[in-house]
Amino acid sequence: MENSAALPWDESDWLDRAAAWTEARLARLGITSHGELTLERMRPWAAVARIETSDGRLWFKEPAPVMDFEAGLTAFVSARSPEFGPEVVAWEGSWLLTRDAGPQLRTLLEGDGAGVPSWEKILQRYAELQLAHVSEVDELLALGVPDKRPQALLGDYPRLVEEVRGLEAVPVERARLASLGPALERAVAALAGAVPMSVIHEELHEANVFVREGNARLLDWGEGVVSHPFAGLTNTLRDIAYRRGLEPDSPEVQLLRDVYLESWTQFAPLEDLRTMFAQGYLLGALCRAVTWERFLAEASQEARDEFDRNAAVWLDIVREGLEDGVRLGAS
Structure with a gap:
């Protein structure tokens, strides 16, 4: 490379x-x-x-x-x-x-926050966007959007474990990651059925949301992929928890999760969706690991030097979830 x-x-x-x-x-x-x-x-x-x-x-x-x-x-x-x-x-x-979509949400939140839409509202609109695309997976894939549906991620896992760079920075052994294949299979199986696949934005956070006249827009779709919808909230909840100084499974984070899940209750009861969300959250971390490794494989040496450990960090989050259970938000 x-x-x-x-x-x-x-x-x-x-x-x-x-x-x-x-x-x-x-x-x-x-x-x-x-x-x-x-x-x-x-x-x-x-x-x-x-x-x-x-x-x-x-x-x-x-x-x-x-x-x-x-x-x-x-x-x-x-x-x-x-x-x-x-x-x-x-x-x-x-x-x-x-x-132009207006100032970045992060910039507004660092100010007085006046006129800023709530994360509850943003997550509702994100779910609406995903629901609008559940019947268009084939069209999305035809556009070249990466396929990170659960089965595709399961197939990517052995290669990722073998090739991922930066593990020494975590640190975690490849053999330990490889041994978690069966646990990942169970997580994937738990997502089969009820909720249809759609587009997700792997980096829905306050740096990619822009606000003009009170209206939020989600930009920077270079990290959009086709996957289980719930995989698209991992980075979001981790970032919110981190910036608010919250515990990963704090009531505030769980409330945001439930606000998002309410839009999906047409497919399953809320309690079942919460169970599925935990596995989707796990796959969202795996999506990030795959994306970073794919990017680094074609990046300049300068970029690799700067971001070399990112895929490994996300893969270690997957390991933590498979071994210890998923905690919503940031660990």
């Missing part, structure tokens, strides 16, 4: 090509630019630029090749959940142009 994939924005003419594409799309839509496309930030997983226009500020984004499905998925989500998904202006291939 020494020859990592080159990033598109490493090419000297990348911003010029992005600007030409953006201007062409704006012209088609009758929108006038008020300045040049300006590079805002580059990270190992994406480059983002902004442009001021007669229709407000717009954002251009291109993800790393390993996430090149993001533009198509974003447009798909936006069309079906226009009030909660990003507002897509145009997209082509891996290029995406969206409207």
Whole structure:
């Protein structure tokens, strides 16, 4: 894996090509630019630029090749959940142009928090988005969205244990992880049946939610995958618990879980959903481990040096859940 994939924005003419594409799309839509496309930030997983226009500020984004499905998925989500998904202006291939969605939720929470929608409301809308996609799994997979349904994750587990980097930082032995295969099989079996698969956002947290005029939108779908819906709350509840200084299974975290689960009671009683949620939470950690390992396999050496332990950390969370039971929130 020494020859990592080159990033598109490493090419000297990348911003010029992005600007030409953006201007062409704006012209088609009758929108006038008020300045040049300006590079805002580059990270190992994406480059983002902004442009001021007669229709407000717009954002251009291109993800790393390993996430090149993001533009198509974003447009798909936006069309079906226009009030909660990003507002897509145009997209082509891996290029995406969206409207400004307002300030980041994290920024607002660090201020006075005025006009900020509650996490209860955000989780209800997230569940509504997922419910809108339960009959569209084939379409999502056809867009190139990664398949992380429970059986697919079960199949990925042996390879992940064999190849995951950074275990020395946790630390945990590969043999110990490998021995947990049967326990993972039982967790997967517990999720069979009642609740249909859908799209999940592996990083639904306050840095990826943006708020404008009191309306929250979930952005950055490069870590969207097809999986069990409940796997999409692992990072969310861990982050909320951490930032509020809560215990993993505190009443506040359990309440947020139940608010989310209420939307799924058409498929099973709440008590049964809570049991399934614990296994889905576990698989959500496994989703993160697979995503990080997949990203690191194609990343630059600099990115590997910075994020090398991330997949192992998430895999150790899976181990903890399989050995000791799942605690909701952050451990």
